[in-house]
Amino acid sequence: AQSVTQLDSQVPVFEEAPVELRCNYSSSVSVYLFWYVQYPNQGLQLLLKYLSGSTLVKGINGFEAEFNKSQTSFHLRKPSVHISDTAEYFCAVSDYDDYKLSFGAGTTVTVRA
Amino acid sequence: DAGVTQSPTHLIKTRGQQVTLRCSPKSGHDTVSWYQQALGQGPQFIFQYYEEEERQRGNFPDRFSGHQFPNYSSELNVNALLLGDSALYLCASSLAGAENTEAFFGQGTRLTVV
Numbered sequence: 372a373q374s375v376t377q378l379d380s381q382v383p384v385f386e387e388a389p390v391e392l393r394c395n396y397s398s399s400v401s402v403y404l405f406w407y408v409q410y411p412n413q414g415l416q417l418l419l420k421y422l423s424g425s426t427l428v429k430g431i432n433g434f435e436a437e438f439n440k441s442q443t444s445f446h447l448r449k450p451s452v453h454i455s456d457t458a459e460y461f462c463a464v465s466d467y468d469d470y471k472l473s474f475g476a477g478t479t480v481t482v483r484a
Numbered sequence: 485d486a487g488v489t490q491s492p493t494h495l496i497k498t499r500g501q502q503v504t505l506r507c508s509p510k511s512g513h514d515t516v517s518w519y520q521q522a523l524g525q526g527p528q529f530i531f532q533y534y535e536e537e538e539r540q541r542g543n544f545p546d547r548f549s550g551h552q553f554p555n556y557s558s559e560l561n562v563n564a565l566l567l568g569d570s571a572l573y574l575c576a577s578s579l580a581g582a583e584n585t586e587a588f589f590g591q592g593t594r595l596t597v598v
Protein backbone atom coordinates (compact mmCIF):
# COMPACT_ATOMS: atom_id res chain seq x y z
CA ALA A 372 0.00 0.00 0.00
CA GLN A 373 1.15 3.51 -0.74
CA SER A 374 1.64 6.30 1.75
CA VAL A 375 2.63 9.91 1.27
CA THR A 376 4.45 12.15 3.73
CA GLN A 377 4.51 15.87 3.22
CA LEU A 378 7.34 17.04 5.40
CA ASP A 379 6.13 20.59 6.00
CA SER A 380 2.65 21.37 7.25
CA GLN A 381 3.02 25.13 6.81
CA VAL A 382 5.38 27.17 4.66
CA PRO A 383 5.36 30.97 4.97
CA VAL A 384 7.18 32.74 2.15
CA PHE A 385 7.63 36.29 0.90
CA GLU A 386 6.38 37.35 -2.51
CA GLU A 387 8.93 36.79 -5.32
CA ALA A 388 10.95 34.39 -3.15
CA PRO A 389 11.44 30.73 -4.16
CA VAL A 390 9.53 27.94 -2.45
CA GLU A 391 10.04 24.18 -2.16
CA LEU A 392 7.44 21.76 -0.83
CA ARG A 393 8.75 18.35 0.15
CA CYS A 394 7.02 15.05 -0.51
CA ASN A 395 8.17 11.51 0.18
CA TYR A 396 6.25 8.37 -0.68
CA SER A 397 6.45 4.69 0.11
CA SER A 398 5.36 2.01 -2.27
CA SER A 399 6.59 -1.43 -3.19
CA VAL A 400 5.77 -1.02 -6.87
CA SER A 401 6.12 1.55 -9.62
CA VAL A 402 4.04 4.64 -9.12
CA TYR A 403 2.55 7.72 -10.66
CA LEU A 404 3.05 10.97 -8.73
CA PHE A 405 0.98 14.14 -8.60
CA TRP A 406 0.78 17.58 -7.05
CA TYR A 407 -2.62 19.20 -6.60
CA VAL A 408 -3.51 22.69 -5.36
CA GLN A 409 -6.62 23.61 -3.39
CA TYR A 410 -7.68 27.23 -3.04
CA PRO A 411 -10.00 28.16 -0.15
CA ASN A 412 -13.45 26.59 -0.43
CA GLN A 413 -12.62 24.93 -3.73
CA GLY A 414 -11.86 21.47 -5.09
CA LEU A 415 -8.52 20.12 -6.23
CA GLN A 416 -6.71 21.35 -9.32
CA LEU A 417 -3.89 19.36 -10.89
CA LEU A 418 -0.59 21.25 -10.94
CA LEU A 419 1.57 18.56 -12.51
CA LYS A 420 2.12 14.82 -12.70
CA TYR A 421 4.90 12.32 -13.27
CA LEU A 422 3.92 9.23 -15.24
CA SER A 423 7.20 8.24 -16.92
CA GLY A 424 10.17 9.65 -18.80
CA SER A 425 12.02 12.79 -17.71
CA THR A 426 12.26 13.08 -13.97
CA LEU A 427 11.83 16.87 -14.12
CA VAL A 428 8.19 17.71 -14.65
CA LYS A 429 6.85 21.16 -15.46
CA GLY A 430 3.33 22.15 -14.57
CA ILE A 431 0.99 25.09 -14.60
CA ASN A 432 1.61 28.48 -13.02
CA GLY A 433 5.40 28.10 -13.14
CA PHE A 434 5.63 25.07 -10.83
CA GLU A 435 7.96 22.14 -11.41
CA ALA A 436 8.78 18.95 -9.55
CA GLU A 437 11.55 16.39 -9.64
CA PHE A 438 11.04 12.67 -9.25
CA ASN A 439 13.85 10.95 -7.36
CA LYS A 440 13.33 7.20 -7.33
CA SER A 441 16.29 6.38 -5.09
CA GLN A 442 15.06 8.81 -2.42
CA THR A 443 11.37 8.12 -3.15
CA SER A 444 10.74 11.84 -3.29
CA PHE A 445 8.76 14.22 -5.49
CA HIS A 446 9.49 17.76 -4.31
CA LEU A 447 7.62 20.73 -5.76
CA ARG A 448 9.36 24.03 -6.52
CA LYS A 449 8.61 27.48 -7.82
CA PRO A 450 11.40 30.02 -8.35
CA SER A 451 9.28 33.10 -7.59
CA VAL A 452 5.91 33.01 -5.84
CA HIS A 453 2.99 35.41 -6.05
CA ILE A 454 0.35 36.33 -3.52
CA SER A 455 -2.09 34.26 -5.59
CA ASP A 456 -0.07 31.11 -4.84
CA THR A 457 -1.42 31.16 -1.29
CA ALA A 458 -3.22 27.81 -1.04
CA GLU A 459 -3.07 24.23 0.21
CA TYR A 460 -0.85 21.86 -1.77
CA PHE A 461 -1.27 18.10 -1.81
CA CYS A 462 1.12 15.45 -3.02
CA ALA A 463 -0.49 12.22 -4.21
CA VAL A 464 0.66 8.80 -5.37
CA SER A 465 -0.95 5.95 -7.27
CA ASP A 466 0.34 2.51 -8.15
CA TYR A 467 0.45 1.75 -11.86
CA ASP A 468 -2.39 -0.75 -11.62
CA ASP A 469 -4.47 1.03 -9.01
CA TYR A 470 -7.60 3.08 -9.48
CA LYS A 471 -7.26 5.44 -6.55
CA LEU A 472 -5.03 8.31 -5.47
CA SER A 473 -3.44 8.38 -2.01
CA PHE A 474 -2.86 11.90 -0.70
CA GLY A 475 -0.55 13.45 1.83
CA ALA A 476 -1.85 15.65 4.64
CA GLY A 477 -1.13 18.83 2.71
CA THR A 478 1.16 21.85 3.00
CA THR A 479 -0.29 25.30 3.57
CA VAL A 480 1.62 27.95 1.65
CA THR A 481 1.11 31.53 2.75
CA VAL A 482 2.68 34.20 0.56
CA ARG A 483 3.24 37.60 2.16
CA ALA A 484 4.03 40.90 0.48
CA ASP B 485 -17.67 21.87 -20.77
CA ALA B 486 -19.10 22.14 -17.26
CA GLY B 487 -16.48 19.94 -15.67
CA VAL B 488 -17.36 17.89 -12.60
CA THR B 489 -20.38 19.30 -10.77
CA GLN B 490 -21.46 18.41 -7.27
CA SER B 491 -24.61 19.22 -5.33
CA PRO B 492 -25.40 20.57 -2.90
CA THR B 493 -22.41 22.79 -2.08
CA HIS B 494 -23.19 22.88 1.64
CA LEU B 495 -25.31 20.70 3.86
CA ILE B 496 -26.08 20.55 7.58
CA LYS B 497 -27.44 17.33 9.04
CA THR B 498 -28.19 16.02 12.51
CA ARG B 499 -26.38 13.05 14.01
CA GLY B 500 -28.17 9.80 13.11
CA GLN B 501 -29.69 11.16 9.91
CA GLN B 502 -28.97 9.99 6.39
CA VAL B 503 -27.55 12.11 3.56
CA THR B 504 -27.25 11.84 -0.23
CA LEU B 505 -24.64 13.75 -2.21
CA ARG B 506 -24.66 13.97 -5.99
CA CYS B 507 -22.03 14.18 -8.70
CA SER B 508 -22.16 14.71 -12.45
CA PRO B 509 -18.93 13.73 -14.18
CA LYS B 510 -17.06 15.73 -16.76
CA SER B 511 -18.45 15.22 -20.25
CA GLY B 512 -17.09 12.02 -21.78
CA HIS B 513 -16.03 10.49 -18.46
CA ASP B 514 -17.47 7.16 -17.35
CA THR B 515 -15.82 6.59 -13.97
CA VAL B 516 -16.59 8.35 -10.69
CA SER B 517 -14.59 8.27 -7.46
CA TRP B 518 -15.53 9.73 -4.09
CA TYR B 519 -13.12 11.12 -1.50
CA GLN B 520 -13.61 12.42 2.04
CA GLN B 521 -11.47 15.35 3.15
CA ALA B 522 -11.65 16.05 6.87
CA LEU B 523 -10.56 19.47 8.10
CA GLY B 524 -6.79 19.87 7.94
CA GLN B 525 -6.25 16.53 6.21
CA GLY B 526 -5.73 15.20 2.71
CA PRO B 527 -8.54 13.50 0.79
CA GLN B 528 -9.19 9.85 1.62
CA PHE B 529 -10.53 7.46 -1.03
CA ILE B 530 -14.02 6.13 -0.29
CA PHE B 531 -14.87 4.15 -3.43
CA GLN B 532 -14.98 4.18 -7.21
CA TYR B 533 -17.84 3.35 -9.57
CA TYR B 534 -17.58 2.10 -13.13
CA GLU B 535 -20.31 0.53 -15.26
CA GLU B 536 -22.74 1.07 -12.37
CA GLU B 537 -20.72 -1.19 -10.07
CA GLU B 538 -18.47 -0.42 -7.12
CA ARG B 539 -15.06 -1.37 -8.44
CA GLN B 540 -12.77 -0.46 -5.55
CA ARG B 541 -13.38 0.58 -1.97
CA GLY B 542 -11.27 2.32 0.62
CA ASN B 543 -11.29 1.79 4.36
CA PHE B 544 -14.78 3.13 5.08
CA PRO B 545 -17.64 1.42 6.92
CA ASP B 546 -20.74 0.06 5.23
CA ARG B 547 -22.63 3.18 6.29
CA PHE B 548 -21.05 4.70 3.19
CA SER B 549 -22.66 3.45 0.00
CA GLY B 550 -23.02 4.68 -3.51
CA HIS B 551 -24.67 4.32 -6.83
CA GLN B 552 -23.87 5.09 -10.43
CA PHE B 553 -26.58 5.73 -12.99
CA PRO B 554 -26.62 4.86 -16.71
CA ASN B 555 -25.69 8.46 -17.55
CA TYR B 556 -22.54 7.98 -15.37
CA SER B 557 -23.67 10.39 -12.66
CA SER B 558 -23.25 9.15 -9.12
CA GLU B 559 -24.60 9.43 -5.60
CA LEU B 560 -22.87 8.99 -2.28
CA ASN B 561 -25.11 7.94 0.62
CA VAL B 562 -24.12 8.04 4.26
CA ASN B 563 -26.40 6.47 6.88
CA ALA B 564 -26.49 6.98 10.63
CA LEU B 565 -24.39 10.12 10.47
CA LEU B 566 -21.72 10.67 13.09
CA LEU B 567 -20.11 13.93 14.10
CA GLY B 568 -16.89 12.57 12.59
CA ASP B 569 -18.51 12.42 9.16
CA SER B 570 -18.28 16.20 8.95
CA ALA B 571 -15.98 16.85 6.01
CA LEU B 572 -15.64 18.06 2.44
CA TYR B 573 -16.74 15.31 0.09
CA LEU B 574 -15.04 15.41 -3.28
CA CYS B 575 -16.09 13.69 -6.45
CA ALA B 576 -13.56 12.93 -9.18
CA SER B 577 -14.34 11.72 -12.67
CA SER B 578 -12.14 10.05 -15.24
CA LEU B 579 -12.20 7.86 -18.29
CA ALA B 580 -11.76 4.11 -17.86
CA GLY B 581 -8.10 3.28 -18.27
CA ALA B 582 -7.04 6.67 -16.90
CA GLU B 583 -8.67 6.47 -13.49
CA ASN B 584 -5.54 7.44 -11.61
CA THR B 585 -3.79 9.57 -14.25
CA GLU B 586 -6.52 11.91 -15.50
CA ALA B 587 -8.83 12.51 -12.55
CA PHE B 588 -10.79 15.77 -12.50
CA PHE B 589 -12.23 16.94 -9.20
CA GLY B 590 -15.40 18.83 -8.44
CA GLN B 591 -15.72 21.71 -5.98
CA GLY B 592 -16.97 19.43 -3.27
CA THR B 593 -19.90 19.26 -0.86
CA ARG B 594 -19.25 20.57 2.64
CA LEU B 595 -21.18 18.34 5.08
CA THR B 596 -21.58 19.45 8.67
CA VAL B 597 -23.06 17.01 11.17
CA VAL B 598 -24.41 18.57 14.37
